[in-house]
Amino acid sequence: MKLFRMAAVLLAVLAGPAYAQMPNLNLLQEGPGKTPEEKAADAERDKAYKETLKKIPDAKASNDPWGGMRSDPAPKQAAPKASTASSVPKKKSGATAN
Template identity: 60%
Template sequence: MRILSAAVMMVLLTAPAYAQMPNLNLMPEVVTRTPEEKEQDAIKDKAYKESLKKIPDSKAASDPWGTVRSNDTPKAAAPAKPKTGSAANTPR
């Protein structure tokens, strides 16, 4: 009886985890394309590439804040030098 109840408890505990597993088909059947379909795809790809060539080059990016900012960047402050000598080692 104990073995049966332990088995039932294991099934009940694993059922929610099993229910959350997605039903994925990681190995779909391989579908081959006919030569006509390959030819149509090649024609579509060629037309797409030609249409991309017809798009004009973009202009330089406009900067609406360009006149507000200055071209000079602020310089960082020089790092502080550590004190040396007897004054640095004396307790306060």
């Protein structure tokens, strides 16, 4: 019998912290639902909230504090174009076969 009491006490001591970590779930509603007046007030409040959000201006594209410190990248130079003289076929020099 003494062994049974000791086992019960040991079980209670070990189960205490585990019981404290369990969430308190209440699946039943605490009270009645909202009245039509409360629902209308909530809808009006949501509408006012959404209208207020539309009044907030858009954020700037970049907020870079070091943006002015950087130099602009050097413009890329175009490749030099071939002169028109090089497009004319050159005559070969030397002996020609007849």
